[in-house]
Amino acid sequence: EVSIVKELPREYSWSSREYYATGIRATRIKTAPVHASADWYLENVLPVMQSYGIAAISPFSHRLAFDKLPVEIQHLRCKVNFEALAFVPRIRLIGETLVNRLRDPSGKLQASGTAVLRERIDDTEKERAGKFVVLHLRFDKDMAAHSACDFGGGKAEKLALAKYRQVLWQGRVLNSQFTDHELRNQGRCPLTPEEIGLLLTALGFNNNTHLYLASHKVYGGEARISTLRTMFPLMEDKKSLASAIELAEVEGKASLMAAVDYYVSLKSDIFISASPGNMHNALLGHRAYLNLKTIRPNMLLLGPLFLNKTIEWSEFQHAVINGHKNRQGQMRLRKEKQSIYTYPAPDCMCRA
Template structure:
């Protein structure tokens, strides 16, 4: 789609190799280092758990790894709001993710309960006198249809608390994005942060594989970063244990979350240059997987692919992602960890990317089949490995800022990165405007505009009203600013 720009990028990268000029985007703005983690700080006046317990909250969370992580921490805040005991959340089986993993398969249960014990009582199961109850029959089953998205505390106090007081238990089924960010008492925001950034530790099996994954990509410096320690725990090596490990990779790497899976691009209704064959494939997929979308399209005005792209609604292609990285000055030899499910179009679709950046690795190429075997058929556990590799990368780049993985990873990097964990967020609408000049724009102009776009997305600011505290933890309830 962008042959001319690809050629300009190739020439520019070759020139940079000769000049040995590093990209400025390996570093964050100095203002980022002024914010420090403090969601686990001890209060001068210890609030503790309330004396009165109004009952038990059960949560069965839907979605994949990252949606479920948000649901867990929202459930912690909700239990505190309602003065209730939280039963360790369960994960619903999804026909999309097809992963039967439960909480204890991914996170350390005892650690989670212990970290939160001063604020919220968490138990592994209901007491015996409540186990025999038919939750639905007594009216205590609450689905996502009963609670609006990003509901406010008053919604739970008026709709859920009376049921809790009456029956002693409520079961929230789905609980997808069902607690808003504002207005919310500061103590509940702090609980969310403490849960997400301190209480949820991956199980040793995942930590060990994650540590191995990172060591296969890069050398470890003697200094151990807080990010790495938080994610891989005791499996963080001070230095490579084997000589071949130390010779395999560079000292730095960039992680890229490239959202270009068939479900996403089919749902977008955009054209990706694959001709009639691609159009037929995506339409067939839509008819099979998105019947509600097909029905809606019958009764709405159609929008052309070019209009969708100009509005910033089209997923970035691998080619576009590579052009952005080239525009930011990342060298051709940069090691890039690719986090994604199956890229639509496979290797042929990735050719435009690997022609500019050949050092592309994934968890499947870095780990042996036997090392990956314990995670096969467990998509959430595999996603946890991607989470670790992305969060601990020297630079993290995303192509879709709406992705839950990208959101949580960028928040984790903000919280623990100490101002040394840059994240790159392209503005798809602005990028579309730049790329629309593909046939005429000069490379210097392309570079300037892409860099300005990314720099604006890296501005250091306090979380705005209604914004996710998981993604933007620079907030008094979550982080402390030093002077």
């Protein structure tokens, strides 16, 4: 066991971001390689800890290997990532409020400037309450442009996205060398709101499904998700479930809004993302650790299916169901070099 603190002890309060930004410091380690071994830390970090009592490793993104580590280290990192790390109280409070309203639609507060947060419902009530699905719709302008896919907006849209792509990435987008047909056959195009709606319908969800939309800014705005909303009239999001006062602390702050969506996604009965990405990967692993169901769209299957303009609904539905039999929450064992945070089995699990 390792004690985890929320802030540094007083004797180490000098170890701050500002302190390391103003000079070369003996307690800062800047040379940590990506996916370093445990031995590297014993040889390079432990001596600093022993000499100064503290070590600041920066940057620290994927600095510890996923493979060939002692089982106790793997167990510890699982416990830290999935149990010790927690959102700040305001995020948990807003998130829990949204979850309660999704599970108990009849108790949802209507839009009002003076609404207050509902009290939490107890565990017994939660068991009796309704279920809901979270759709992480990753379909913003950056995603649309970077994918280099055609989203049906005609020549004007293609030119506008190409110009935007050039400004942001200066031609460093691998997908731009392929045609839309090639990209879709390779499963490299994000699902549009209409496509994810068809996927959900084919999998058996319907207009009685309580759907929560976890999204920042949808490319094309409300007009782009109108079809999805027609298919799932019980679809909600942060702004439809909470008042402006309740969201005041997170409004306009993308990272905090995403944190609220993450919290609600983690608490949902089923989670599905329209395309792979950091949030999808993090939730896939976190929900697997908690034994919760996550649907992983089969992009290689769906790309060609959506290109087929003459396919009958029955044929489409049959293909979707067959293609997702093993993509609906079944535990997947981590392969070599894969992230333990995306695939926590078997490293984070107890062996029977």
